[in-house]
Amino acid sequence: MRLAHGKVNALDLELCGAIESTLRDLDSGQVRAVVLTGSGRAFSAGVDLERIVAGGADYVADYLPALIAAFRALFDTGKPVVAAINGHAIAGGCVLAAACDHRVMAAGTIGVPELYVGVPFPAVALEIMEYALGPVAARRMILEGRNHEPAEALAHGLVDEVVEPEELLDRAMSVADRLATAIPADAFRHTKRQLHGDASVRRDAEPTTLSLWQTAAADGRIRAFMDRTITSRQHPR
Secondary structure, three states: EEEOOOOOOOOHHHHHHHHEEEHHHHHHHOOOOOOEEOOOOEEEOOOOOHHHHHHHHHHHHHHHHHHHHHHOOOOOOHHHHHHEEEEEEEEEHEEEEEEEEEEEEOOEEEEHHHHHHHOOOHHHHHHHHHHHHHHHHHHHHHHHEEEOOOOHHHOOOOOOOOOOOOHHHHHHHHHHHHHHHHHOOHHHHHHHHHHHHHHOOOOOOOOHHHHHHHHHOOOOOHHHHHHHHHHHHHOOO
């Protein structure tokens, strides 16, 4: 399953809808496992902030539930799901990778700078990050908001292994095949549900989260973050 949407596979309303519907179909279909990857220089650069700012509160009201549904569809897929991280996996892109059962990274950076954009995490994203990293490491990762190179991501547990770019898909396919072949499908699905535990319980688009996203779309904080990011890239220290 390849994300191929714009230059950096930014998560907008349309892509989130496509992710959810595709994963629901794959989970109920005949495939044995899923490998999720990106295209170009990005796995996914996260939420399309330009669309958030341009669309304002009305767009956010439609978008945030779609983003949550995409995260849920990936996290809830009962078949083995392997992330083949071909490039940058930032913010929502990192959450997508963290929702997978195994993460193989070849290039780019990965991290969750949401709080520095000025918006809170949806509950499902917090649950996914805590499941992937454990509560202490997830807290540090979220509050720090840094993006990590592959070797550092491996040390932090954000990814399970690092490979060369030319090896990425073969390695991800090999892991997916092993998980789907060596473990009976019913046992895998049941055990995955057990491992997720409470992470599947507390995941609603609470009104406060939606309200804060709508505020951020209008009060300039997202635009300020985007401007700072562009400036830092143009004038690195």
